[in-house]
Amino acid sequence: MLSKQEAVALVGQAGDGQELLRLVDETRPDMVLTDIKMPKLDGIAAAKIILERYPLTKIIALSMFEEEDLIVEMLEAGAKGYLLKNADKREILDAIFTVNEGNIFYCKHTTAHLASLIVKSKFDSHRKPAGPLFTDREREIIRLICRQHTAQEIGELLFLSKRTVEGYRTRILEKMDVKNTAGVVIFALKHSIIKEEEIL
Template sequence: MSLNHNQIKLVIADDHEIFRDGLALMLGKQPHIELAAQAEDGNELVDMVKKYEPDVILTDIKMPRLDGIAATQEILKLYPAAKIIALSMFDEESLIVDMLEAGAKGYLLKNADKQEILDAITEVYNDKVFYCRHTSARLASLIVKSKFNPHKKQQLPVFTDREKEIIKLICKQLTAQEIGEQLFLSKRTVEGYRIKILEKMSVKNTAGVVVYALKNNLISEEELL
């Protein structure tokens, strides 16, 4: 099958065959994705990346022979622009941080739904960072304290005072309706602000807003409690 310009060439890696097959089946049905290859460990993943040079790599962290962290480091030595998404269990928060520090551009928990997986692939393909929407407060804190900072080479956007107010309330998990009631704005106006804030931060969801806001001192951890 030839790759058309609207398709994202993808390689996936996971040592659990049933999970990997299920993921491959779902991804194989997507018209904008070409699943180029599957790998069952890090060594095989590196080989597949060399062979197919995919646009995006979706890899488990814990794998035999060569884990996802070491594989990510090796791939990025060969292809510094490689776009890698980590797959993780919910209790592997420190490993997620290690993957991000190794150079991954995003992460997903293995219980993520189909749409979130597709969103992650598209966002990372478009040079954005993807934070799983099930990001815990502890994981957000670990990411903020880590060396991972995807925005360090970019000129940071300027937020208005109103946007800063809304960012803090988004971080506190308030809905658009609740934010509107607190700030005497319509729900639609708040939703407009939210879209603009997400665009300025280059993030997809509330988890991304929280990490960005903490990393750039728009909110403190104490304010989230």
């Protein structure tokens, strides 16, 4: 799938962590997509070694649903995003282009529990000195997005049209510099816009 993308050059595939390190040394890729669990050397250890040798290399982790603790460890090791192994083509490409632009990619299937683990971890994707300012209305919409309400439902609750809510959502995503609901939840928790108990 990746080899068919004009904007992506696939430079190699590895069967285990040690082979991955050899390939990275040989090819010096801009980006590495790696499984967290691999034979010989796992993705977390491999990510630390790769980034020690080549700090500008961007890493995206591939994981399973039940590997939430490992996803957090992978982010703490320096990964800039993560995907579930059943991610579709569109999300994989979105992750690649998002991370390539220097942003963090949160998988759209991120659970509230995983978001909470990320917020409590040493991983900090928002190192800017102060978060963007949100209006009261935007904060209201952020809280409802975090509670998994659709644009239609938010509109009904706040007496707004669906289109107006979608406009707010677009501005919120831009201000937070995130791509999806998972990014909104993690940002909102990090910046105390919503409390963990409100979404768990």
